[in-house]
Amino acid sequence: MESCVVMKLAEGVHLHFIETQKYKTQRIKMRFSGPLDKKTLAGRVMTAYILESANKVYPNARLFRQKLASLYGATFDTTISKKGAVHILDIDISYLAPAYIGGQDLTSEILSFLKASLFQPLTKADSFDEKIFLLEQENLVNNLETETEDNFYQANLRINQLFYKSEALQLPRQATVELVKAESPQSTFRAFQRMLTQDRIDVFFVGQFDTVSVTSELENFNLQDRKSRLTFFIDQGFSNITPRQIEQKKANQSILQQAYYAPAEYGSEDYFSLIVLNGLLGGFAHSKLFVNVREKEGLAYTIGSQFDSLTACLKVYAGIDRTHLNRTMKLVHHQLLAIKKGQFSQVELDQTKLALSNNVRLSEDRQVNLIEQEYGSKVLSNVEFSVDNWLTGIERVTKESVQKIAASVKLQALYFMEGR
Numbered sequence: 332m333e334s335c336v337v338m339k340l341a342e343g344v345h346l347h348f349i350e351t352q353k354y355k356t357q358r359i360k361m362r363f364s365g366p367l368d369k370k371t372l373a374g375r376v377m378t379a380y381i382l383e384s385a386n387k388v389y390p391n392a393r394l395f396r397q398k399l400a401s402l403y404g405a406t407f408d409t410t411i412s413k414k415g416a417v418h419i420l421d422i423d424i425s426y427l428a429p430a431y432i433g434g435q436d437l438t439s440e441i442l443s444f445l446k447a448s449l450f451q452p453l454t455k456a457d458s459f460d461e462k463i464f465l466l467e468q469e470n471l472v473n474n475l476e477t478e479t480e481d482n483f484y485q486a487n488l489r490i491n492q493l494f495y496k497s498e499a500l501q502l503p504r505q506a507t508v509e510l511v512k513a514e515s516p517q518s519t520f521r522a523f524q525r526m527l528t529q530d531r532i533d534v535f536f537v538g539q540f541d542t543v544s545v546t547s548e549l550e551n552f553n554l555q556d557r558k559s560r561l562t563f564f565i566d567q568g569f570s571n572i573t574p575r576q577i578e579q580k581k582a583n584q585s586i587l588q589q590a591y592y593a594p595a596e597y598g599s600e601d602y603f604s605l606i607v608l609n610g611l612l613g614g615f616a617h618s619k620l621f622v623n624v625r626e627k628e629g630l631a632y633t634i635g636s637q638f639d640s641l642t643a644c645l646k647v648y649a650g651i652d653r654t655h656l657n658r659t660m661k662l663v664h665h666q667l668l669a670i671k672k673g674q675f676s677q678v679e680l681d682q683t684k685l686a687l688s689n690n691v692r693l694s695e696d697r698q699v700n701l702i703e704q705e706y707g708s709k710v711l712s713n714v715e716f717s718v719d720n721w722l723t724g725i726e727r728v729t730k731e732s733v734q735k736i737a738a739s740v741k742l743q744a745l746y747f748m749e750g751r
Contacts, residue, residue: 335705336542340549342556344532347705348542355431357538358698359424359441362706364561365530367418367499373510374522379409379420380467381459381519387451398444402437403427407444413504414711415563415641416497420526422448425698428538438540442548449527449552458516459523468511475508482582483648486748490588493574493744494644496567531559533710535702563711565642566594575745582750584632585653589663590744593638593645595736598714602640603724604736609638610683611670611733613647617682619666619675620647628662630655645740653749660745671737673730680730687725691718 336348365375389395399405405426412419424445429436453460478484492501532554536545569592595601613620613636625631632650639645651659669675694700695718707716 333701337709338542338546340534340546341554343530343559344554344557345534345709346542346546346549347533347535347702347709348540348545349535349537349701349705350539351537351701352539353696354538354698355428356425356698357428357438357540358535358702359445360535360537360699360702361422361424361445362533362535363420363526363530364417364533364710365420365526365559366561367413367416367502369498369502369510371522371525372418372502373506373514374519375418375420375526376411376504376506377464377467377471377511377514377519378523378526379411380471381452381463381523382422382448383407383409384467385453385463386448387453388447390453402440402444403432405437405441405444407448411504415565416499417561417563418504420530436541438545439548442545446552452523454520457520459520461516464516464519468514471505471511472508475505475511478505479508482580482584482586482748482750483650486586486588486648486746487646489576489578489748490590490646490744490746493576493746494590495565495642497565500565500642528555529557529559531557531561531710533706535705537698537701561710563641564597567643568592569741569743573742573744575747577747577749579749579751582748584650585656585750586746586748587647587649587651587656587659587663588746588748589647589660589742591645591647591667591740592643592743593736593740594643595640597640597712598716598724600724600727600732601736604728604732605638605640605645605740606687607680607683607725607728608670608733608737608740609636609645610687611675611679612636612645612666615683615686617679617686619669620649620663623666624649624659624662628658630659630662653751656747656749667737667740671734671740673734675730675733677730680728680733684725684728688722691721691725 333349333351338346340346384392385395389398399407408423410421424441426437426441453463495501593605595605612618620634625634634649636647647663649659704716
């Protein structure tokens with residue numbers, strides 16, 4: 332990993348300078364990390380939409396984008412994600428490095444633009460401007476309604492509701508149509524202010540920066556001390572009660588979702604073994620689910636698995652014909668059972684480890700991955716997750732360690748959307 336200097340601007344506010352000359356662009360990512368809470372979720376998502384559209388200095392989308400275009404096509408985007416029980420709002424800015432624009436450094440102008448977005452938003456009194464609020468509320472509702480028309484999206488929401496005991500973990504990262512429609516310019520502005528004053532803030536700088544001048548400019552943001560309690564890791568334990576739900580829906584395809592309790596300490600030997608287990612089971616085209624359930628038996632249009640290490644959840648998903656439910660469930664069970672019994676070859680294990688390692692190497696040079704490595708090592712945990720450390724962790728996984736962790740993987744929830 333590139334060298335990184337971390338500076339504390341205030342309690343709960345940190346600057347991360349990742350020094351590199353690899354890229355044509357400089358990248359600044361300002362990350363707000365706060366508790367995942369139903370009361371503030373929609374307001375935070377609405378804030379993300381509003382921040383990337385206008386502010387008092389550039390009061391409409393045209394002027395906002397014109398200013399970015401004048402900075403040699405700089406980009407300013409917001410994204411929403413969640414990690415465990417933490418809700419994350421990112422402001423992501425990318426612009427050309429000085430070497431590609433005759434030595435001109437745009438950093439000061441970029442930071443001024445960021446400051447205007449945060450501290451001069453379009454507001455009236457203690458409220459976002461109603462016109463821009465209603466416009467972005469409509470945009471967000473339309474996007475969510477489009478997502479909810481996706482049957483796999485709906486099925487994933489349902490399995491989350493069945494698997495997770497915490498209401499917060501059941502929530503989608505971009506809220507729901509009902510929550511967004513319940514927002515007002517006032518409530519969203521309150522969520523924004525709470526985010527500015529209470530969230531943990533990490534600002535990542537990837538490229539070549541004058542740390543002294545950048546730190547000086549960020550000090551003018553006057554960000555105050557804060558103590559944020561963030562819960563990234565959730566191990567709710569296994570319950571002998573396995574919730575199951577079947578719903579009928581007008582659709583050509585049925586969807587089976589199964590969620591397994593799969594505990595492993597982050598960064599431990601078990602953690603890497605579970606990553607390999609997921610790859611063996613359903614992460615790749617050579618995986619057991621794809622080869623045996625889809626290709627050999629022809630039971631699934633699509634099938635795979637995914638693992639969330641932060642919440643001890645491994646999911647298996649399959650798009651199937653409704654008449655194949657029982658056969659598919661039985662065969663999925665047999666694939667996991669085969670791994671538990673060690674019924675996989677060294678070739679399969681090595682192929683999976685190689686595929687995982689290649690994926691990491693291919694993404695190694697992406698700026699966003701450098702940022703996520705830094706966040707993972709300094710904020711999410713104390714585990715140093717450089718690419719080399721990650722590759723070493725995967726390489727050390729053995730057939731025996733996969734079998735050992737597979738024994739702890741237990742079915743915890745099942746959802747079936749029966750298409751008719």
